[in-house]
Amino acid sequence: MRLVMLMLNQTDLSPALFILNGVPGLEDMHIWISFPFCSMCVLAMVGNCGLLYLIRCEDSLHRPMYYFLAMLSLTDLVMCSSTIPKALSIFWFHLKEISFDECLVQMFFIHTFTGMESGVLMLMALDRYVAICYPLHYSAILTNPVIAKVGLTTFLRAVILIIPFTFLTKNLPYCKGNIILHTYCDHMSVAKLSCGNVKVNAIYGLMVALLIGDFDILCITISYTMILRAVVKLSSADARQKAFSTCTAHICAIIFSYSPAFFSFFSHRFGGHMIPPSCHIIVANIYLLLPPTMNPVVYGVKTKQIRDCVLRILSGSEDTKPQSICMDNSQK
Template sequence: MATSNHTVGTFTFFILNGIPGLEAAHVWIALPLCSMYLVAMVGNCGLLYLIRVEEALHRPMYYFLSMLSLTDIFAINCVMPKTAAILWFKRKEIDFNACLIQMFIIHTLAGMESGVLMLMALDRFLAICHPLRYATILTNMVIAKIGLVTFLRVAVLVLPFPFLVRRLPYCHTNVIAHTYCDHMSVVKIACASAQIDAIYGLTVASVLGGLDILSISLSYVMILRAVVGLSSKDARSKAFGTCTSHVCAILITYTPAFFTFFSHRFGGHTIPPHAHIIMANIYLLTPPMLNPIVYGVKTKQIRDSVLKLFHPGKPIPLDES
């Protein structure tokens, strides 16, 4: 079945095989993944609603947080419905072109997530190091423009992925050992050299991730210098407090991302395939699930806004940048 219906050395569909070696446990593995998906959807949709209806949250910091939530919502909805269909109902077929589209969307949104975290670091830098100019620099128009540029930066670099993959012949098998169309998982089943794809993928990830991490690091170096120079202990505590949730989001996003990226390319013979795939799914689901929780717990104004929903007469103090 998996080796029919192909033309000119290229199959017209792929088979997403789920998690090889753990087929008997697919139904049970789907339960925590779908639970994470539901928590992520509720959390991010709730956060977007809160930011929209609460005027006190109509500020740059929360607009960037909205971008992060939207990115997370699109990313998990690109992957989880098909993953659930594979693990629960054994609906493993995916059209060749649909696979390429999914690949483009997944990698674009992963890069967008990193880019938004970089923008949020710059936001904290301006709020703490240039508080008097903060509102005049980050106008709504500026935020919209830099958000669009960040998206286009990633989309342009990721766009060659599906075209590079399409040029490869797939004549031995069309079975992909994954729950979704990850770039490297697809090119590994090609019956021709995929060295160009691997090099380009590594280059894109290094350029995007490297620039974002460098910008985040420089922003926090400048923030640390500015905060240390504050004379008041309360002021230093408040400044650090506004960064805590963002630092947590960075760790939540980049830790599984680095493990997935490097283990997929350099740990292929030492790490079992099912570990790669499980970690790849956790990488996509963990940040969307935890980010709303982290920001809800660590950000005072969001906590106050939630309380205001249940106590409409309670005012929200505007004490955060």
């Protein structure tokens, strides 16, 4: 009986809703902050939807590299749509309330697809490694079934590791109010409102960061070390230039994805008292916005096949070669 009463009391301590406070200390600047957020979100949506359309419709893009790029675009779309609409509703309409269950769902999607983003970047690094170090076996190694399996494994890895976050957070007793000093439901931002022991949450969060982030970065580092060794051995300067150029876009995507993440991680742990909370929150939003915004731009500029497809569509020219599966037979 005592155990049942304890469980009921813990349930009563779970708030019906949270208040997302936006960017603390900069409430008067919310309208101005919303403009770059909204612009980046629109660019990310248009750019990633455009990439998915091109990859779907162009036969010349039906290759492993572009399938991984399609996974990255889908991940970026979910990351943007999980956070920015709510942030803009806070900035524009002061709609700060979010139910406890909605907060948990948002937390799950944000952290799952953040982990998915890291995993896809790792897969793309492995793709470049196979393409440059084993070019003759590239098609035999990265077949469509293999791509589907590694993509599904990366997604399931993120889901399995993030699901415990929601249960750990849901079972905490909350008695420190319901105001979250953030624009979205971050795991530790919610857990800090609890009057219970959040050490398990903090330790598990660090373990997930190590299992996903550190493992993926290690794989990316090893892949590019092997790529560099293979490229240096090439006798032709033109061949070396071409090999490096195929990796340029992916290296830029890695920089855009991991730089804000590293800043946020280290500033929280080593500069928490020197850096104002508003800076932490803006960087946390940039971490979710910058990669989706820049990835389509980088790949569109640096990848010749995508650039050629875009130019052909914009110019309205009809190619007599069977490159587009979306082209009507009567127009070919």
